[in-house]
Amino acid sequence: MRSVYAKEMLIYFTSPIFYAVSFIFLCVLGIFFYNDMTYMSMLASRIAQYQLSTGLSLDKIVLRPLFSDMSILLLFIVPIIAMRLYSEEKANGTIELLFTYPIRDVDVLAGKYLAGISIIGILLGMTWVLMLLEGTVVTPDWGLVLSSYLGLFLVAASFLAIGVFASCLTRNQIIAATSSLGIILAFWAIGWFSDVFSGSSIAKVLGELGLMEHLDDFLKGMLNVKDAVFYLLFSLFFLFMSLRVLESHTWRG
Amino acid sequence: MRKKTIRYMSGTGIGIVVFIGILVIMYMIALNHPKVYDLTLNGRNTLDVKTRNILNSLDFDVNVIAFCKNDNLRKEAKDILDLFTYATRHVKYKIIDPDVYPGEAKKYAIQRYGQAVVIGNGKQQRIDSVSEQNLDSAILKLKEPGEKTIYFITGHGERDIGDTGKDGLYTLRNALESDNYKIKKLMLVRTKAIPKDASLVAIVGPKKPFLPVETRELNDYLKKGGNIFIALEPMEDTGLKGFLAAYGVVVGNDMIIDKFSRILGGDYLIPVVSEYGDVEALKGFRYATFFPTARSLGIKKPLPKDIVIKWLARTSNQSWAETNLDRLRNQGKAKLDSKDKKGPVNIALFVKKLNKKGNSRARLVVFGDSDFLSNAYIMTSGNEDLAMNCMNVLLGEQELVVIRKKESNHLTPLTPSQASLMFWIPVVIVPCIVLFIGISVFLVRRRA
Missing domain, CATH: 1.10.287 (Helix Hairpins)
Incomplete structure (x- = not known):
């Protein structure tokens, strides 16, 4: 597993995709951050000018929208990070080699998944610059920041599991990325359907299946064990499905 | 195959x-x-102590149906209702769109988006919006077998519970009614005794003296285990000195002067209290309270038999109780001298009269000021919470005692240099560093 992990990390760091994705992610997020901060500044001036007591806080104006934007950006970026994990091996024909190596499928999968997770961790880690910058102006609620990062990490891990699954299905990286994006969007949209059936038991089931519904509490500064368990089980399900797809190669011939 | x-x-x-x-x-x-941990530093996602007390003592299921469109109102309602469901298994909720389910909306006489109905214990309560306070109030109404009644004494120039002007008690009345109490006026001279349904008798700001027959009625009420809340004004003879002395309270003929309030931008005559006694009503209470023109309250020594007194609130040690009221009235000057009582000075006392078994039988809360309860001052800092906590404890409603949550971090305007940093570092410098590393790696690999 370690060797697979090391190989994948090396590929990530030497491929232009990681740097291009990081550049776009940080740049877009930076623009969102700047907008949120200037909006906060404008509101703060108005509040001071008219001596208003609004109950508005930094968390509501900057942090929650920023983390929410970050989750949407991850939705588009994680499929790109995940797309090459198996598709590239398939396209290059190295997947046959992988099957013949004395490494179990599960170890290969774990190595690749952990490498993807590490890349996501690095991406999220780079956004701490924004938190530190914000800290120079107002002290953010570090508890809320921590829970939001935990939530984002878990949701990104779920996206990645879907990405790995999609990558197992095809040799074409573009198809892998678009199909994983499609699956992620489907699980995102499920939450909206719960509103359509509001009040019924179908709404409850759909609400529980919605990927973004479980992020809400994290972004409010709460650690809801149920939501963390959901993301872990969700990731586990798609990793299990990926294993089944890989395993099918042996009996499909 | x-x-x-x-x-x-x-x-x-x-x-x-x-x-x-x-x-x-x-x-x-x-x-x-369900296991939910609030990681915010100021406990913003934690329900108020008052709410948690109410929910912990729930012994029936409560169903909340909120009627919201798919908008911010729905999101806010969901946020609050989620906190209730995390706190207890007895609360369940659903949010439905009244346009999709008009029958349900009609059944519960819903007129506006955002309204909700709280159902339980064979009753139902409609609330105008889903807020923690409204839900608390509705659940209490479902819980209560009957309402507790507070009688406000009239006939001595007391502050009026129906008065919406700055001296009135209308805001206090609203707060009490939202905690499910019934409020009535009572003119003592017209009645032979205080009504049996009186859970609490409040005397707020009397200006004329009580007649002996009236103080006798108050005494009889206390002997039967009653609860009285008294808020006095300085420079007024209320005829209650003797009555209170029997319960160990010495009403000072003075006015509290507080230099500390000047530091906070107030007047010398508005003492600030930030120190509270070790009593159940004020455990964890840390908010400053303001008492415009107050008199001091002392504790009689030795105490009458079976009486226990604890101070509730007292002023800072930069204050004193000025006894030279003529000079203060005529010249507007005050000076600490040997006749004056040096601070800290008691501004509120809690009195318990014990029965033979040592249990509390009658309870009294006495304040040396009544302005802090008026519409003009009750919303100042912790004034309302202090008054409500004291009344709730007198009424035996410990679960309604409020410990207000801290405000969350405030917004600050950016200076021009900060604004430019907020642009250059995240939008340009950091992404460009990443891009530079990427290009370097690419070049190195190509050379290799």
Whole structure:
């Protein structure tokens, strides 16, 4: 597993995709951050000018929208990070080699998944610059920041599991990325359907299946064990499905 | 070969179904054993102590149906209702769109978006919006077998509970009614005794003296285990000195002067209290309270038999009780001298009269000021909370005692240099560093 992990990390760091994705992610997020901060500044001036007591806080104006934007950006970026994990091996024909190596499928999968997770961790880690910058102006609620990062990490891990699954299905990286994006969007949209059936038991089931519904509490500064368990089980399900797809190669011939 | 494939396929299919089953069971376990931790530093996602007390003492199921469109109102309602469901299994809720389910909306006489109905204990309560305060109030109304009644004494120039002007008590009345109390006026001279349904008698800001027959009625009420809340004004003779002295309270003929309030931008005559006694009503209470023109209260020594007194609130040590009221009235000057009582000075006392078994029988809360309860001052800092906590404890409603949550961090305007940093570092510098590293790696690899 370690060797697979090391190989994948090396590929990530030497491929232009990681740097291009990081550049776009940080740049877009930076623009969102700047907008949120200037909006906060404008509101703060108005509040001071008219001596208003609004109950508005930094968390509501900057942090929650920023983390929410970050989750949407991850939705588009994680499929790109995940797309090459198996598709590239398939396209290059190295997947046959992988099957013949004395490494179990599960170890290969774990190595690749952990490498993807590490890349996501690095991406999220780079956004701490924004938190530190914000800290120079107002002290953010570090508890809320921590829970939001935990939530984002878990949701990104779920996206990645879907990405790995999609990558197992095809040799074409573009198809892998678009199909994983499609699956992620489907699980995102499920939450909206719960509103359509509001009040019924179908709404409850759909609400529980919605990927973004479980992020809400994290972004409010709460650690809801149920939501963390959901993301872990969700990731586990798609990793299990990926294993089944890989395993099918042996009996499909 | 085909048979083998079918065998593998069916094996995989069964494996997937079993695995999904295991995942669903695991998630159901997590769903049915909710554990939520509030990681925010100021406990913003934690329900108020008052709410938690109410929910902890719930012994029936409460169903809340909120009627919201799919908008911010729905999101806010969901946020609050989620906190209630995390706190207790007795509360369940659903949010429905009144336009999609007009029958339901009609059934509960819903007129506006955002309204909700709280159902439980064979009753139902409609609330205008889903807020913690409204839900508390509605649940209490479902819980209560009957309402507790507070009688406000009139006939001595007391502050009026119906008066919406700055001196009135209308705001206090609203707060009490939202905690499910029934408020009535009572003119003592017209009645032979205080009504039996009186859970609390309040005397707020009397200006004329009480007649002996009236103080006798108050005494009789206390002997039967009653509760009285008294808020006096300085420079007024209320005829209650003797009555209170029998319960160990010495009403000072003075005015509290507080230099500390000047530091806070107030007047010398508005003492600020930030120190509270070790009593149940004020455990964890840390908010400053303001008492415009107050008199001091002393504790009689030795104390009358079976009386226990605790101070509730006292002023800073930069204050004193000025006894030279003529000079203060005529010249507007005050100076600490040997006749004056040096601070800290008691501004509120809690009195208990014990029965033979040592249990509390009658309870009294006495304040040396009544302005802090008026419409003009009750919303100042912690004034309302202090008054409500004292009344709730007198009424035996410990669960209604409020410990207000801290405000969250405030917004600050950016300076021009900060604004430019907020642009250059995240939008340009950091992404460009990443891009530079990427290009360097690419060049090195190409050379290699």
